[in-house]
Amino acid sequence: MKIVRSQQMNIKVTKEQAAMLEETLSQYRGMVRALMLLINAQWKTLQHCKEKDVVRSVEALMHPTKKRPLVKHRYFQSRFFKFPSYLRRVAINYAYGQVSSFQTRYDDWLINGYREKRIKVKVQNPKKGEQKYRQEVKLLRNKPPTLNCETKAFPSLYGGQCIRYTKDRQAAEIKVFHKKDWIWIRVQLTGKTRFDGLFLSPTLVQRNKRFYLSEPVKSDIQLKSKKQFSGKVLAVDSGINTTAVCAVVDKDGTVHDRFFIDRSDKDRENKRCARIAKAARQYTRHNHQSKKTHKLPKGFCAHDYERLRHLASNQAHHISKKIIQLALKHGCDAIVFEDLKGWKPKAGRKGGQTKQNFHRWHHRMLHDRVKSKAEEKGLRFIDVFARGTSSEAHDGSGKVARDKDNYSLCTLQSKNSKGQNKRYHADLNASYNIAARGILKLYHPELCKLLWDALERKSPSITRNPWILATLWNRNAIEEQLRQESTTQCAA
Numbered sequence: 001m002k003i004v005r006s007q008q009m010n011i012k013v014t015k016e017q018a019a020m021l022e023e024t025l026s027q028y029r030g031m032v033r034a035l036m037l038l039i040n041a042q043w044k045t046l047q048h049c050k051e052k053d054v055v056r057s058v059e060a061l062m063h064p065t066k067k068r069p070l071v072k073h074r075y076f077q078s079r080f081f082k083f084p085s086y087l088r089r090v091a092i093n094y095a096y097g098q099v100s101s102f103q104t105r106y107d108d109w110l111i112n113g114y115r116e117k118r119i120k121v122k123v124q125n126p127k128k129g130e131q132k133y134r135q136e137v138k139l140l141r142n143k144p145p146t147l148n149c150e151t152k153a154f155p156s157l158y159g160g161q162c163i164r165y166t167k168d169r170q171a172a173e174i175k176v177f178h179k180k181d182w183i184w185i186r187v188q189l190t191g192k193t194r195f196d197g198l199f200l201s202p203t204l205v206q207r208n209k210r211f212y213l214s215e216p217v218k219s220d221i222q223l224k225s226k227k228q229f230s231g232k233v234l235a236v237d238s239g240i241n242t243t244a245v246c247a248v249v250d251k252d253g254t255v256h257d258r259f260f261i262d263r264s265d266k267d268r269e270n271k272r273c274a275r276i277a278k279a280a281r282q283y284t285r286h287n288h289q290s291k292k293t294h295k296l297p298k299g300f301c302a303h304d305y306e307r308l309r310h311l312a313s314n315q316a317h318h319i320s321k322k323i324i325q326l327a328l329k330h331g332c333d334a335i336v337f338e339d340l341k342g343w344k345p346k347a348g349r350k351g352g353q354t355k356q357n358f359h360r361w362h363h364r365m366l367h368d369r370v371k372s373k374a375e376e377k378g379l380r381f382i383d384v385f386a387r388g389t390s391s392e393a394h395d396g397s398g399k400v401a402r403d404k405d406n407y408s409l410c411t412l413q414s415k416n417s418k419g420q421n422k423r424y425h426a427d428l429n430a431s432y433n434i435a436a437r438g439i440l441k442l443y444h445p446e447l448c449k450l451l452w453d454a455l456e457r458k459s460p461s462i463t464r465n466p467w468i469l470a471t472l473w474n475r476n477a478i479e480e481q482l483r484q485e486s487t488t489q490c491a492a
Contacts, residue, residue: 001221003375005195009202011211012188020176020185021204021211025154027177028087031080033149035095038062038073040147043103046096058092082182084175086161094153105145113142156201157213163202169193172213174204195219195376221378224333232256233382233442234327235336235435236370237389237427238363241408244319245427248330249435251443253472257330258428261322263315272308273356276301312362320369327379334380336438337367338389338430384437388466393424394432396470402426432469440467440475447475450482 013021039046039058049057060068062076071077080088117140120133157163157174164173164184173184197219205212231251236244244261263269279301327335340363348354374381393400397414410426440448451467471478 001223001375001378002218003221004200004216004218005372005376006214006216007191007194009189009191009213009215011213012190013211017176017185017187018209018211020178021174021206023178024176025204025206027080027083028091028155029151029153031076031083031088031091032095032151032153034076034079035062035091036099036147036149036151039095039099040102043099047100047103054096055089055092058096059088063088081180084162084182086158087155090156090158091153098151099147102145102147109142109144113144114139115142116140154203154205154214156203158201189213219376221375223378223380229333229443230331231443232330232332233334233336233435233438234323234330234332235431235438236323237338237431237434238340238366239408239427239430240357240361242427243315244323244366245425245431246323246326247428247431247435248326248332249432249439249469251439253436253439253469255432258431259326261319264318265311265315269308269311269360272304272311273360276304279304308360312360312365316362316365316369320366320373323370324373324377324379327374328377332379334382334438334442335370335374336382336384336434337370338386338434339383340364340367340386343386380442382438382441384434384441388468389433389437390426390430392433392466392468394429394436394469396468400424400426400429433466436469436472437467439472444475444479447479447482450479450486453486454482 011021035058038061042061046054046057060071062071062073064071064074064077076083117138118135119138121136123130123132123134126132155162159165162175166172169189171186171188173186175182176185178185195217197217200216200218202213202215205214232248233250235247235249237246238244242260243263246259246261247255248257249255280296283296283300323335345355345358348356348358371381391399393412393414395412395414397412400410400412403409403411408426410424410429412422412424412429414422416422
């Protein structure tokens with residue numbers, strides 16, 4: 001499996017070198033801005049160009065050569081004199097992508113750029129008992145998309161043409177713009193090389209008045225073959241009460257281990273939330289306009305919200321690292337997550353604590369971090385259908401009943417030795433069911449295909465109940481029954 005990862009190398013520069021790099025970025029962005037206007041003006045002819053022919057077609061309009069001394073747009077030759085050819089081609093590709101995106105959004109706006117608005121219309125001469133106003137739906141035009149040419153683009157530096165590394169990659173020579181000419185300067189690089197593989201063309205990035213090289217590395221990761229499978233998976237249930245509940249389950253449905261991983265910064269998170277709530281109360285109490293509209297201004301407590309996002313990102317990094325370490329420690333073949341992409345919570349009133357907890361829930365960030373790190377370690381990553389993982393009992397006894405006081409606990413319909421209903425951790429129960437679905441996908445693809453075929457022909461043996469851990473225990477009987485039905489169907 002081929003993957004591409006980026007690593008950051010810091011550039012140590014003097015004040016003069018920093019000024020040269022800033023001037024280089026300014027020149028590159030000026031070229032991109034001018035090219036976007038040119039491509040947008042010539043879009044009727046350029047939109048039909050293939051990907052390989054874009055650079056050639058645009059250069060024919062603005063770049064003179066010995067065989068083509070006269071071009072339509074001479075501005076580029078006088079304004080961007082001696083502009084490096086590789087940087088020019090990078091700028092053309094970037095500008096073409098931006099204009100293509102704008103044209104796609106504009107075409108969509110021409111077709112679907114309307115919104116409905118309900119208005120009150122006064123009824124003339126209403127009869128007795130008839131309402132004085134009636135509601136009508138009026139179609140209004142949305143604002144059209146605009147082409148923003150002031151993009152903060154960063155140039156890609158082609159090796160040998162725009163950047164030359166030393167053998168130890170601790171220093172490099174970069175081609176920069178200085179005093180109306182393009183010269184080479186030598187800079188020192190600091191940072192760790194995190195990945196091994198083929199180094200691709202880096203990107204020159206400026207952030208907070210500092211310069212970096214974003215170096216993409218292409219690696220070829222070998223996944224485990226089926227002969228090397230240990231038969232174990234690590235299932236993860238991401239939740240509100242407990243950030244990640246993990247279970248190690250083998251392909252026969254035996255649970256080997258389980259772990260509970262929670263955020264370690266809840267005190268800092270709660271402190272920031274209390275600070276935002278206090279500021280909101282003070283603003284609405286003393287601001288008369290806010291009392292009427294019940295809305296806070298744009299950018300309210302932006303620094304605190306940004307801090308909350310940084311805390312969530314940091315926790316997603318640390319928790320994903322722990323999950324990968326657990327999977328490697330137990331020799332798991334894959335990590336299984338439930339697919340919650342596009343899921344929206346319905347619980348909680350507007351502005352309530354439950355709604356805020358769901359809003360700050362970073363399940364997708366954790367999902368993406370674990371997937372990225374699993375690929376780097378050669379582990380498979382499986383997404384499974386989420387419905388029924390939490391509401392169904394893993395032992396096959398039916399629906400579970402969540403506690404109203406403590407939502408992390410639930411009651412099963414099965415009985416214990418004392419004749420009472422079993423009590424279980426709700427997220428742990430869900431992790432068992434997630435593991436069962438991942439095991440079905442990874443180790444039993446034939447059974448998975450039989451189940452889909454049975455659903456298509458509406459087999460009476462398929463009850464359409466969710467696939468859970470208890471179903472995995474009885475998979476041999478289910479598979480045999482489905483094979484018999486399939487053979488009977490083919491014979492008929």
